Amino acid sequence: MPSKDCIFCKIANKEFNTEFVVETEDYVSFKDLSPQAPVHALVIPKQHFASLNEMKDAELMGKLLQGARETAEKLGVGDNYRVVINTGEKAGQSVFHMHVHVLGGRAMHWPPG
Numbered sequence: 001m002p003s004k005d006c007i008f009c010k011i012a013n014k015e016f017n018t019e020f021v022v023e024t025e026d027y028v029s030f031k032d033l034s035p036q037a038p039v040h041a042l043v044i045p046k047q048h049f050a051s052l053n054e055m056k057d058a059e060l061m062g063k064l065l066q067g068a069r070e071t072a073e074k075l076g077v078g079d080n081y082r083v084v085i086n087t088g089e090k091a092g093q094s095v096f097h098m099h100v101h102v103l104g105g106r107a108m109h110w111p112p113g
């Protein structure tokens with residue numbers, strides 16, 4: 001169920017003038033408000049899922065990964081980028097509308113903090 005208070009539902013519904021990097025009928029991607037790398041974008045399904053754990057549609061999950069790849073390419077980091085899905089508060093999830101982070105433009109370290 002979409003939440004009327006969900007900021008990412010509002011972004012997907014074009015309630016703000018968010019510039020999309022990629023848009024399809026299933027998802028949109030856009031730049032993160034608080035970038036953690038020179039390139040940092042988010043890919044979100046248009047449909048509301050609180051987290052990865054609520055998603056059962058494997059085809060849609062695959063489409064989000066395609067969206068991450070296309071977003072990285074469009075933002076010029078298609079050869080080197082990191083994809084992150086924080087699931088649950090302790091894993092760092094702060095917005096409870098499933099999203100895929102796409103980070104690039106600098107060297108990445110492992111393990112992440």
Ligand code: AMP
Nearest residue numbers: 007031032033034086092093094095096
């Ligand atoms: P997470 O901590 O994995 O849930 O990631 C949430 C991400 O959403 C953070 O990187 C935030 O900077 C980002 N964010 C929150 N609100 C907005 C917004 N209105 N537009 C773009 N990015 C946002």
